[in-house]
Amino acid sequence: MSTTAIAVAEHENYLNKEYGIKSWLLTTDHKRIALLYLMSITFFFFIGGFFALLIRLELLTPAGDLVQADTYNKLFTMHGMVMVFFFLIPVVPATLGNFLVPMMIGAKDLAFPRINLLSWYLYMIGGVLIMHCMLTGGVDTGWTFYTPYSTAFTNTKIIEAGLAAFVAGFSSIFTGLNFIVTVHRMRAPGMTWSRLPLFIWSQYATSIIMILGTPVIAITIVLVAAERLFHLGIFDPKLGGDPLLFQHLFWFYSHPAVYIMILPSMGIISEIIPCFSRKRIFGYKFVALSSIGIAVLGFLVWAHHMFVAGMSVYAALVFSFLSFLVAIPSAIKIFNWTATMYKGSISYQTPMLYAFGFLGLFTIGGLTGLFLASLGIDVHVTDTYFVVAHFHYIMVGGVLMGYLGGMHFWWPKISGRMYPEGWGRLAALIVFIGFNLTFFPQFILGYLGMPRRYWDYSHMPEFQILNVLSTAGSTILGVGYLLPMVYFLWSMRYGKLAPDNPWNAAGLEWKTSSPPTTYNFDETPVVDFEAYDYEHIPDREVPGES
Amino acid sequence: MAEHSSSVGFYILIFAILLVLTATTVGAAFINLGPLNPILALGIATVKALLVVLFFMHVKGASEKMTKVVILAGLFWLLLLLGLTLADYGTRLWS
Incomplete structure (x- = not known):
């Protein structure tokens, strides 16, 4: 351990400036709020994961023998709700985004620090509501709340679960608002739009979706509540409503919500790949603008979730065509990342392993998305495990790979400590193997016709072998997710002290101390360099590599 | 922002107009105008939204x-x- 490193660790920073619970619960420091989010989001991840394991355990045998059918309905509903609204949507923006956005643009904090804290409290209020809902009976509609079942038939806790999503939605709107204003107003001198790190572009694009989409799901939840409580005829045909109107409104937000989840992870990959390839990103402008392209096009494709629901076939044709379009900006990113690695000096540190995982899994998820955008194939596989596998390849294979890659990449900055590299690589490998073993069999199951949301498949026992593989994979995946949590916590006390820039990476966040001081920079930095200028950054001595 | 629009009295006036328009919407719902009912309700709602956006959200006069x-x-x-x-x-x- 060098003396410089000790000096770095002992400097006053955002972690040791103040102590006590009050200093955390009333903080307006974006980095501390990021850590508050990190702890609460991790908690909800494990709750959602627990439900997933119970689902997989039930499907280990064809008979419905572990839980009752009603309980199974509640399990997959609560798994979906917790994972979507309380994990996947906020996970990157609220943790790494909160921590990094001001630092990457050379600002002291976000534009509205108190609104930032408020957003965490709203998230927690939503979280308490969903926990209460879970513990007092739960919901059985699926996370999609489809009407008229949700408004006229089920007697589970629809209103409370809707309220939880409604409140958490405002937390997401506040985060988006904060990021947009911060990026517009608080960039350091010289930090032009064409010098912004691609992580910032992705957060900006995500914020646009958060602000423009979230109010629609909020008002849709209010309409569901109005119909359920006051019998206003909006979605229930018996009352003069139209059930497909619900699906239009719901998916207008919930499809772009997938891009709220994946875009920030794409931003992380855009940071990791140039750093571990020691090369400038290939086609910066295309990668940057493809984020905006995904955000905009993502709003034009929602009805591909409704192809078999009874909508007009002419509209279905239009939505099918539009759904294909969104593949273009996604493919631009994949090809540009690959071109960045071409002839690069690649090293296989943990963040890069996750980036590789992301590239493969997101590509499989994206390509199977094209299958589902085709009307004919969609009719065949709608509501089967093929769909389940497809969106898990995007939302778990893509989002979580990116998130874990980012957590390893910036952990030295966040904590001031290095994580154990060997364990990091092992965990990345376990996650990759566990993930594919869990979800690849589901593509085959779905293609062969196994419907999703069935608790008992005793009339088709030939599906058991693939289900056993999937359940076995989920336990491996669970270990892969637990490991980083254990060694991150371990490293906070026993990890090697991290230098300011352990990866010799470009970007302003690496020019501050590890961990950073409360206001990030002692002096406002002046930016006179391009992003990812790796040709002019000396190669590094990688920790664990030498 | 124009000077008159920042006074408290002005905001109270806008609020009063919004209340009157709400009462009109409710009142109109009790009269059978056929297909004109939703058109009237949406028309009033649009005017109300405009008032909120222009004055309460300060879009009118924003530079x-x-x-x-x-x-x-x-x-x-x-x-x-x-x-x-x-x-x-x-x-x-x-x-």
Whole structure:
């Protein structure tokens, strides 16, 4: 351990400036709020994961023998709700985004620090509501709340679960608002739009979706509540409503919500790949603008979730065509990342392993998305495990790979400590193997016709072998997710002290101390360099590599 | 921002107009105007939304171009929501 490193660790920073619970619960420091989010989001991840394991355990045998059918309905509903609204949507923006956005643009904090804290409290209020809902009976509609079942038939806790999503939605709107204003107003001198790190572009694009989409799901939840409580005829045909109107409104937000989840992870990959390839990103402008392209096009494709629901076939044709379009900006990113690695000096540190995982899994998820955008194939596989596998390849294979890659990449900055590299690589490998073993069999199951949301498949026992593989994979995946949590916590006390820039990476966040001081920079930095200028950054001595 | 629009009295006036328009919406719902009922209700709602956006949200008199871009983007998105949803409703009977 060098003396410089000790000096770095002992400097006053955002972690040791103040102590006590009050200093955390009333903080307006974006980095501390990021850590508050990190702890609460991790908690909800494990709750959602627990439900997933119970689902997989039930499907280990064809008979419905572990839980009752009603309980199974509640399990997959609560798994979906917790994972979507309380994990996947906020996970990157609220943790790494909160921590990094001001630092990457050379600002002291976000534009509205108190609104930032408020957003965490709203998230927690939503979280308490969903926990209460879970513990007092739960919901059985699926996370999609489809009407008229949700408004006229089920007697589970629809209103409370809707309220939880409604409140958490405002937390997401506040985060988006904060990021947009911060990026517009608080960039350091010289930090032009064409010098912004691609992580910032992705957060900006995500914020646009958060602000423009979230109010629609909020008002849709209010309409569901109005119909359920006051019998206003909006979605229930018996009352003069139209059930497909619900699906239009719901998916207008919930499809772009997938891009709220994946875009920030794409931003992380855009940071990791140039750093571990020691090369400038290939086609910066295309990668940057493809984020905006995904955000905009993502709003034009929602009805591909409704192809078999009874909508007009002419509209279905239009939505099918539009759904294909969104593949273009996604493919631009994949090809540009690959071109960045071409002839690069690649090293296989943990963040890069996750980036590789992301590239493969997101590509499989994206390509199977094209299958589902085709009307004919969609009719065949709608509501089967093929769909389940497809969106898990995007939302778990893509989002979580990116998130874990980012957590390893910036952990030295966040904590001031290095994580154990060997364990990091092992965990990345376990996650990759566990993930594919869990979800690849589901593509085959779905293609062969196994419907999703069935608790008992005793009339088709030939599906058991693939289900056993999937359940076995989920336990491996669970270990892969637990490991980083254990060694991150371990490293906070026993990890090697991290230098300011352990990866010799470009970007302003690496020019501050590890961990950073409360206001990030002692002096406002002046930016006179391009992003990812790796040709002019000396190669590094990688920790664990030498 | 124009001077008159920042006084408390002005905001109270806008609030009063909003209340009157709400009462009108409720009142109109009790009169059978046939297909005109939803048109009237949506018309009044649009006027109310305009009042809120222009005065309570300070868009009238805002000097920043960015504010206008944001408003236009919001309207454009609403158009996407309505337009593409109507693409379904408008063509459902064709087949």
